[in-house]
Amino acid sequence: MHELSIASNLMDIVKQAVDGQNVSRVTTLRIVIGELSTVVPDCLAFAFEIMSKGTVAEGAHLDFEKKPLIGKCGDCGREFRIQDFVFHCPDCDSPRVEILSGKEFMLKSIECE
Ligand SMILES: [Zn+2]
Numbered sequence: 001m002h003e004l005s006i007a008s009n010l011m012d013i014v015k016q017a018v019d020g021q022n023v024s025r026v027t028t029l030r031i032v033i034g035e036l037s038t039v040v041p042d043c044l045a046f047a048f049e050i051m052s053k054g055t056v057a058e059g060a061h062l063d064f065e066k067k068p069l070i071g072k073c074g075d076c077g078r079e080f081r082i083q084d085f086v087f088h089c090p091d092c093d094s095p096r097v098e099i100l101s102g103k104e105f106m107l108k109s110i111e112c113e
Pocket of ligand 1: 073074075076077078089090091092093094
């Protein structure tokens with residue numbers, strides 16, 4: 001379960017972010033997660049809950065913003081939403097598809113009190 005190490009990384013980022021700031025507690029972490037990301041939000045939320053016990057981030061809510069999987073055709077240039085993992089251009093049926101977004105995983109913002 002790699003969510004544990006991700007939660008650990010998140011905690012490191014949060015600690016650095018609030019270090020020296022006048023923060024009593026972290027309320028929300030906004031996380032951008034691509035459709036193709038292998039991170040399972042529920043697992044991550046659970047792992048983070050464990051990791052954050054006794055820290056300023058204890059009880060913080062993880063807010064996931066899902067990013068759709070978008071591809072671009074390498075032949076005709078069309079950009080389209082990839083659904084059901086069909087990596088073919090809907091226009092020219094080319095298999096040369098470049099992924100523009102949908103793989104990302106990042107911490108977008110931290111809300112504190
Ligand atoms: Zn195409």
